[in-house]
Amino acid sequence: MAIGNKCIIVCPPTTEAMFPFQEIPPCLLTAGNKSLLEIVLDRVSLNQFDEIILIASNHAKIQKLVELYQVKFCEWREDLPRLLYEELLDYENMMVVHGNSWIDIEDISKLYAVMKNGSCGLLTRNYERHEKTGDGFGVWVDQNVKAIYAHPREHYVNAQLCNAYVWNKEMLSFLKYCEQGFHNVNCGQMPDQAFYIEEAIQNAIEHGVCFESVSCQKPYVYMRFPWDIAYANILYCQELNEMTENHLYLGTKIDGSVKCHGYLETGIDVVIQDGVIFEGNCRIGNHVRIEKGAIIGKNCVIGDGSIVGYQCRIHDYTVIGTNNKIGYHAEVCGVTFDGVCAVHGCEIYGIIGKKVDIAAGVVMAILRFDDEHVIQKINGRKYSGLYTNYICLGNYCRTGVGNIFLPGVKVGARSAIGPGVLVENDIKENSLVLLKQETVVKEWGSNRYGW
Structure with a gap:
């Protein structure tokens, strides 16, 4: 019988886009001399989860944090949606946040409240004036999230996805059968063949699963490029x-x-x-x-x-x-x-x-x-x-x-x-x-x- 609430902290591996800091797992990059992963663990731990699981590379510093915070560890897998399906089987509700990001306590708490109500939700934020919509995942929001687009043109979306999600058992089959790539793209685009959580969520939306848009009230940073380190430290x-x-x-x-x-x-x-x-x-x-x-x-x-x-x-x-x-x-x-x-x-x-x-x-x-x-x-x-x-x-x-x-x-x-x-x-x-x-x-x- 499924019970309780679980939090998954996912820490994707680094990419060449982080040059010259690509040797360091992004979750171990620091803000205020404290790793982003530590900051996320501190903030997530303020909420009442029955279990916290860290999905990351098998790095010595990450293992040290696993012991310090007494959380469960799973080694990173490319088929992440399938791994999330396996972790959801025994629980009613799940929150997923990225350990590679700066996410504020208040925004985590807002997502947690949606999860406690048994609902599904996505953390979203409005685009800043200087930002382009054609990078990453965008969403069309009309009270709830109507669609997710990858690298969208401006008129398709009105908010950006912030890599933090909550859902319930309705997501099981969509995570289990999530295919590689991302299908909801503009005509002529060329998605790669990686696994994306967003593909599972978009399939769920198309089949009638309702995802609330949880508006991000505080600045959010995801470590994609080296200059993101500067922004996270300024926020600290x-x-x-x-x-x-x-x-x-x-x-x-x-x-x-x-x-x-x-x-x-x-x-x-x-x-x-x-x-x-x-x-x-x-x-x-x-x-x-x-x-x-x-x-x-x-x-x-x-x-x-x-x-x-x-x-x-x-x-x-x-x-x-x-x-x-x-x-x-x-x-x-x-x-x-x-x-x-x-x-x-x-x-x-x-x-x-x-x-x-x-x-x-x-x-x-x-x-x-x-x-x-x-x-x-x-x-x-x-x-x-x-x-x-x-x-x-x-x-x-x-x-x-x-x-x-x-x-x-x-x-x-x-x-x-x-x-x-x-x-x-x-x-x-x-x-x-x-x-x-x-x-x-x-x-x-x-x-x-x-x-």
């Missing part, structure tokens, strides 16, 4: 607006000259030296040192074990990763992962991977002369948005003194760039880039001045 930082008082760990050392125009949350063994200015709220991890004269912007995060050097400038909504060393007079805007070392006088604007070495005088430029967003080309398609100008450096890269990075360039993991190189195009992983130059040497001396 925006949540720091909710801080209304200081939370200082006993023993935190703050010099009396420090100016704070917001609230601080600190961990163990935090030292904040004289002349530091906080322009807004800030979350500071354990064993952090912020040195003289540093300026920390609004709603920033500084990870465990990090050092922010003398007179550094950390811009608003920036996340400094764990165990970072930001040298004196450095300027940082964006996201750094674990173990980044950025020495004196550099300017960082972008997403910087694990253990990346940023040399002295490196400049990352994200503002174009025409003030337009960089057009990124991925798999033959063009993308442009608020964060496509960010520079992205994959894990374990090394830069050279005086490198200049032009807006939107991406450097693959384990690459090294020699001194003085102007990086104007993407660089594939495992590359060594050196400057080829011609020098002129002539005789010179006192006699040239008439001595």
